[in-house]
Amino acid sequence: MLSNPSQTLTALTIAGSDSSGGAGIQADLATFANFNVHGLSVITALTAQNPQGVHRVSLSSIEQITAELNAIEILKPAAIKIGMLANSEILNSVNQWLNQQPVPVVCDPVMSATSGGSLLDNNGIADFKNLLNNITLLTPNIREAEILTGTNIATVEDIQLAADNLLAMGADSVLITGGHFLEESDVCLDYFKNAEQQYWLRGKRIATVNNHGTGCTLSSAIAAALAHGYELIDAVVLGKMAVSQGLSQAQSIGNFTGAVAHPGGPCRIEFLPEILPANAHPLEYKTPAFSRCTTEPLGVYPVVDSADWVEKCLAEGVPTVQLRVKDLPEDTLRELVKQSVAAQQKYGGQLFINDYWQLAIEYGAYGVHLGQEDLDTADIHQIAEAGLRLGVSNHAWYEIARAHAIKPSYMAIGPIYSTPTKVMRFAPQGLEQLQEWVDLLKSEYPMTAIGGINLERAPAVAKSGVGSIAVVRAVTEAADYKAAINELNNSLQAEL
Numbered sequence: 001m002l003s004n005p006s007q008t009l010t011a012l013t014i015a016g017s018d019s020s021g022g023a024g025i026q027a028d029l030a031t032f033a034n035f036n037v038h039g040l041s042v043i044t045a046l047t048a049q050n051p052q053g054v055h056r057v058s059l060s061s062i063e064q065i066t067a068e069l070n071a072i073e074i075l076k077p078a079a080i081k082i083g084m085l086a087n088s089e090i091l092n093s094v095n096q097w098l099n100q101q102p103v104p105v106v107c108d109p110v111m112s113a114t115s116g117g118s119l120l121d122n123n124g125i126a127d128f129k130n131l132l133n134n135i136t137l138l139t140p141n142i143r144e145a146e147i148l149t150g151t152n153i154a155t156v157e158d159i160q161l162a163a164d165n166l167l168a169m170g171a172d173s174v175l176i177t178g179g180h181f182l183e184e185s186d187v188c189l190d191y192f193k194n195a196e197q198q199y200w201l202r203g204k205r206i207a208t209v210n211n212h213g214t215g216c217t218l219s220s221a222i223a224a225a226l227a228h229g230y231e232l233i234d235a236v237v238l239g240k241m242a243v244s245q246g247l248s249q250a251q252s253i254g255n256f257t258g259a260v261a262h263p264g265g266p267c268r269i270e271f272l273p274e275i276l277p278a279n280a281h282p283l284e285y286k287t288p289a290f291s292r293c294t295t296e297p298l299g300v301y302p303v304v305d306s307a308d309w310v311e312k313c314l315a316e317g318v319p320t321v322q323l324r325v326k327d328l329p330e331d332t333l334r335e336l337v338k339q340s341v342a343a344q345q346k347y348g349g350q351l352f353i354n355d356y357w358q359l360a361i362e363y364g365a366y367g368v369h370l371g372q373e374d375l376d377t378a379d380i381h382q383i384a385e386a387g388l389r390l391g392v393s394n395h396a397w398y399e400i401a402r403a404h405a406i407k408p409s410y411m412a413i414g415p416i417y418s419t420p421t422k423v424m425r426f427a428p429q430g431l432e433q434l435q436e437w438v439d440l441l442k443s444e445y446p447m448t449a450i451g452g453i454n455l456e457r458a459p460a461v462a463k464s465g466v467g468s469i470a471v472v473r474a475v476t477e478a479a480d481y482k483a484a485i486n487e488l489n490n491s492l493q494a495e496l
């Protein structure tokens, strides 16, 4: 899933062995390998199980578990995944060791096997809250959330309440998975919450009985992504994609139910989850219907700060242009938008207005370009209903999943290289990340790449197949802007 890092990354799973190979340590190590992370393992218990049931459980001694934990410490796991803990004695000794660990911990509160056998005794369940202060992300399914909170979960509101309870019990963040919620629906809804944010993840429901190891795969995939240094919210998206893709390829074993597959390789867009807008009800949210762009790919895309520049670029035949201005008085802004729309009517082309979506609607611009922060406040449905196109900026997996819920007219990816034009919270993506996102998204969205792209870098960017290059300085600071537009266009045309 994630490419090879420059040095070996390690992640640790503390879990039980599943003799049938689909869950537990076996699933965790396969998942780590898929994410190019070296897996360390501390085995809390050996289970003799197959798809018909758990036949026997043999617990590791506390001495053995402690020795293994201490032994692997020098290999510096960059993230930890916790699965089966079996009883309160093991739980409390693992917890004591976790107190000294400075890395993120993802915990799947394993209580029973898919086939029904108990994997955590009642004292362990009672002591579970002891562990929660050391947990970065808890990933219970509905049943586990019910047991940990002592509540019944039947509705969207019940899930939200359970998440609040689990946070109050001490977990930093919680992801309640919805595999067993609204099972007849064609979507699967998971709910994420922490002190900073809450959102619903909506993914395609993969209807299969071969789902052994789903919770193990999700939690270890998130841990592996954290080991790579991803933010938690991005790691959750990557974990969800790995599970959906794995379920889509899961097969039975002979006549027996099988487990989540670990196919590796690039992810397909059908497995990219949507992160629904924060104020949307997950059962009522309607995806806006944005018009497609007229000219796709979007081609050379200058991002400029005056109506004069809009006109010069459109006169030069660029297919797409953006008016991007900041901190101007209302009167000046109106005049700029009005003149830019007039230039578009004269020369044709696709004019996007950055930020000022109401003015864009009022003056009949071709489209609006919004950043992720703007998505919190803009009325997305109003923009779509007014017939304007929408472009959205993306800098991370979380943002892509968020934009995917809106189905914009195009997706912008940036910053590809570092740029002095704008203070960015994100490191440069580089060409490899650009390529991964182009391969994932291009079948559904026209795309553009932005950030630090100049004439020398344009051929390499165009090679990704992105189909469009958005630039500020490469046009507005060029000695000869017409020649610059021409050269950028040549780079793109060479890859069509």
Ligand SMILES: Cc1ncc(COP(=O)(O)OP(=O)(O)O)c(N)n1
Pocket (backbone or CB within 6 Å): 301, 303, 322, 324, 354, 355, 369, 370, 371, 372, 374, 392, 393, 412, 413, 414, 422, 448, 450, 470
């Ligand atoms: C084509 C394109 N991509 C990204 C951006 C950045 O937009 P945004 O995140 O809204 O940031 P500001 O431009 O408003 O600073 C863009 N403008 N155009």
Ligand SMILES: Cc1nc(C(=O)O)sc1CCOP(=O)(O)O
Pocket (backbone or CB within 6 Å): 303, 393, 394, 395, 413, 414, 415, 416, 418, 419, 420, 421, 422, 450, 451, 452, 453, 470, 471, 472, 473, 474
């Ligand atoms: C406005 C903007 N948005 C970016 C993003 O990554 O979202 S990068 C960027 C600045 C691009 O300027 P230049 O072409 O001069 O590097």
Ligand SMILES: [Mg+2]
Pocket (backbone or CB within 6 Å): 354, 355, 369, 370, 371, 374
């Ligand atoms: Mg903006």
